[in-house]
Amino acid sequence: MPWLQLTLEAGDLDVETLSDWFEQRGAVSVTLVDAADQPLFEPDPGTTPLWSATRLTAMFEADADADTLSAQLRQDFGAAAVKRLGRSLLEDQDWERVWLDQFHPMQFGERLWVCPAGKLPPQGEKPVIVNLDPGLAFGTGTHATTALCLEWLDANPPRDQAVLDYGSGSGILAVAALKLGAAALWAVDIDEQALLSTRDNAARNAVDDRLHTLFPAQLPEQAFDLLLANILANPLIKLAPDLAGRVRCGGNIVLSGILADQADAVREAYAPWFRLSDTIGKEGWVRLQGERI
Structure with missing residues (x-):
């Protein structure tokens, strides 16, 4: 019609x-x-x-x-x-079909691939595949901020780690971390639709048995080995003390959703708690990563 x-x-x-x-x-x-x-x-x-x-x-x-x-x-x-x-x-039109036709397998780093359901990457050496349907939530890997985080995960697989994904969106980072060996993952978002998408995508990838989805106020009082936060600069700055307190000594934090000219302000906000390495940029956006002091 x-x-x-x-x-x-x-x-x-x-x-x-x-x-x-x-x-x-x-x-x-x-x-x-x-x-x-x-x-x-x-x-x-x-x-x-x-x-x-x-x-x-x-x-x-x-x-x-x-x-x-x-x-x-x-x-x-x-x-x-x-x-x-x-x-x-x-x-x-068959809008789901249109979306699938426009969304093709994408590679991040050496082994990590994000693919729509039913599509596979070219044959390679033991690829790690995230099958994804973002639903109504943000995050397919096409945006530079998400790509920057996926590339970090590929280079730094969180094997046997407890991971917090703060602002999970579609769950793409959560599922990727679990597929790369995370022992358990807590996915946090303020949007129920995002948490639903995260659960659906985790089930699609058979990693939902290690996933916890919750609102920020429901977070347990514990320190994580790795914290991922792909949100935006102003919320990152405001949340710095709280997020820092959720990373164990020697643990890692990865921050994205930051424009290049906002990087210094975000770096300054996290410097009291983290030994931050150089920023990595893509298409005007940057990623910050660091180790908890």
């Missing part, structure tokens, strides 16, 4: 009001994207930051009356809004 797709450059209109307006008129989905390639970084808790130029896309069933919607939009938001309104028919 095709879909009616309406797009609107929000301009100076309130985006949340627009979103509610389309939903109240039967939109099956409303999405917001950046219309001007403007990055957004760490939002403050409780805020919903938006771009200076935001494009709204509303999807309706094909029999929705676009002319009536356009007339109502003019009445409620003015003629200028209608001039920025675009419409098109979008043919239905």
Whole structure:
């Protein structure tokens, strides 16, 4: 079944009001994207930051009356809004199939591969394969921050270690650590969907018997051999004392989600507790890693 797709450059209109307006008129989905390639970084808790130029896309069933919607939009938001309104028919697709067609096996380091379900890497010497379906959570390995962490894990397999993945997303780092020999792994996230994806991907890779998923407040009072935190610079800085306290003396920490010009601030935040090595960069992002003093 095709879909009616309406797009609107929000301009100076309130985006949340627009979103509610389309939903109240039967939109099956409303999405917001950046219309001007403007990055957004760490939002403050409780805020919903938006771009200076935001494009709204509303999807309706094909029999929705676009002319009536356009007339109502003019009445409620003015003629200028209608001039920025675009419409098109979008043919239905097997969206899971589209995603699988775009997601191919990817190699990180010497042996570690991340593959969509049903796909295998080229024949190599004993590859370590993570089969992944990210679901609605962040993390497929395509982003530089995730790739930097996967490359570190490949070079430093956490064999027989207790590992904490703080901000697990899809669970890609958690599953990779378990496939590389971690004795047990605690995956922490504030989003229930992320924890669900982590559990699903661990089960898909037959490592769920060594996995614990939990919210930050549920973390046990223990020190870990390795802590992975692929989040963003501002949360990393704020969490530095707490995260440092969760790594045993001689244990390792790996931090990512850091822009190159934020690295010094993150390094300074962790320097009291860790002997940090040189930053490693990729596509404008960096990874910090260090040993607990």
